Amino acid sequence: MQTTQMLKGIIDGCILSIIQEGEVYGYELASKLDAYGFESFSEGTIYPILIRLQKDNLIQSTLKKSTAGPKRKYYSLTERGEEELADFQKRWNHLSTTVNQILNKGGSVDEERK
Amino acid sequence: MRKENEKFIQEMRVYLMTKGVDEDEIDSFLMEAEDHLNEGEKEGKTAADIFGKSPKAYAKELIASMGQSHQDNRKFIARLIAGVFGIFLVSQFIDGNNAFSIIELIGYPISTIIWLIALISALRLSSFHSGVRRFLIVYGITMIPMLFTVGVTVLHMEYGTDVLFLSQPVVITVGGIIILGLIANFTSLIGILSSMVLMAILFGSQLLIHLFHLEGFGWEIGAYAVSVVGLLVMMSFQKQVPKTVIKG
Numbered sequence: 001m002q003t004t005q006m007l008k009g010i011i012d013g014c015i016l017s018i019i020q021e022g023e024v025y026g027y028e029l030a031s032k033l034d035a036y037g038f039e040s041f042s043e044g045t046i047y048p049i050l051i052r053l054q055k056d057n058l059i060q061s062t063l064k065k066s067t068a069g070p071k072r073k074y075y076s077l078t079e080r081g082e083e084e085l086a087d088f089q090k091r092w093n094h095l096s097t098t099v100n101q102i103l104n105k106g107g108s109v110d111e112e113r114k
Numbered sequence: 115m116r117k118e119n120e121k122f123i124q125e126m127r128v129y130l131m132t133k134g135v136d137e138d139e140i141d142s143f144l145m146e147a148e149d150h151l152n153e154g155e156k157e158g159k160t161a162a163d164i165f166g167k168s169p170k171a172y173a174k175e176l177i178a179s180m181g182q183s184h185q186d187n188r189k190f191i192a193r194l195i196a197g198v199f200g201i202f203l204v205s206q207f208i209d210g211n212n213a214f215s216i217i218e219l220i221g222y223p224i225s226t227i228i229w230l231i232a233l234i235s236a237l238r239l240s241s242f243h244s245g246v247r248r249f250l251i252v253y254g255i256t257m258i259p260m261l262f263t264v265g266v267t268v269l270h271m272e273y274g275t276d277v278l279f280l281s282q283p284v285v286i287t288v289g290g291i292i293i294l295g296l297i298a299n300f301t302s303l304i305g306i307l308s309s310m311v312l313m314a315i316l317f318g319s320q321l322l323i324h325l326f327h328l329e330g331f332g333w334e335i336g337a338y339a340v341s342v343v344g345l346l347v348m349m350s351f352q353k354q355v356p357k358t359v360i361k362g
Binding site for chain 1: 139142143145146147148149150153154159163164165166172175176178179180
């Protein structure tokens with residue numbers, strides 16, 4: 001399975017988490033995702049996600065003047081977004097624990113065969 | 115901004131507009147995309163690096179998240195119809211024609227609708243293509259309404275009997291009001307002046323044909339086509355001027 005396909009279900013939660021650290025604008029958000037290790041992630045992909053998250057009332061945006069000149073859209077979490085992020089963290093913890101258990105068990109089966 | 119990036123922004127705007135996406139949503143996204151492209155440019159990133167190799171596929175992904183506004187689409191089409199009708203009336207005035215047959219009264223509105231559908235389709239389908247391919251798409255699609263309009267004109271010349279007579283002042287007043295109304299849509303002096311220059315070019319082509327007595331359908335239809343395409347350019351002009359200039 002391609003990494004991008006695996007990312008589909010979890011990228012929303014990662015974006016919500018980065019926004020929770022502090023207000024960000026589009027480019028900044030893409031750079032942070034990149035810095036965290038999502039290098040293969042196409043930067044432009046964040047915009048359809050941001051639009052969707054805003055439509056779902058999980059994030060909100062405010063226009064602020066930037067040092068570069070034109071106004072910039074800064075994103076922050078809404079109350080609903082905070083709740084969704086907390087839920088995501090719970091779901092992710094459960095999922096990653098389960099997946100790790102299965103993978104580690106698989107490793108031990110291999111070792112037994114040897 | 116790099117030319118390639120500018121092209122991306124402009125084509126994306128046209129494509130999203132022809133897909134009926136709300137204009138405010140288009141503006142809001144393009145503001146962010148432009149900022150992203152500018153920041154990326156400093157690090158040597160191209161539009162393809164940021165938005166992927168297929169801008170059309172990206173646009174479709176965006177549309178899926180934006181939701182389309184049919185009300186906005188209706189506004190766009192209403193303005194286009196008014197514009198085409200206004201241009202048609204003023205062209206008739208320049209031509210010295212003030213009598214219309216049933217064939218004209220039925221044929222030209224249908225031809226206008228076919229022109230609109232063809233132009234919107236040509237804009238949408240030719241987005242993100244370049245060179246010969248783009249030319250062939252636009253040329254191929256606009257041939258359909260062009261042939262239809264020629265057909266209506268030929269039918270009118272052969273079988274048309276004038277049934278509606280309008281005085282020249284009525285034709286120019288109605289046509290003029292519609293065009294002035296469209297020009298007044300621009301909120302800045304630059305927008306108004308540019309659209310007036312464009313109108314002068316549009317009707318200039320028809321005036322020249324009339325003054326030099328260039329006979330034949332080819333010239334007439336050609337001038338009509340130039341006017342309609344010019345109208346689209348005028349409507350997209352407002353969007354291409356940076357907001358700060360428009361407001362100023």
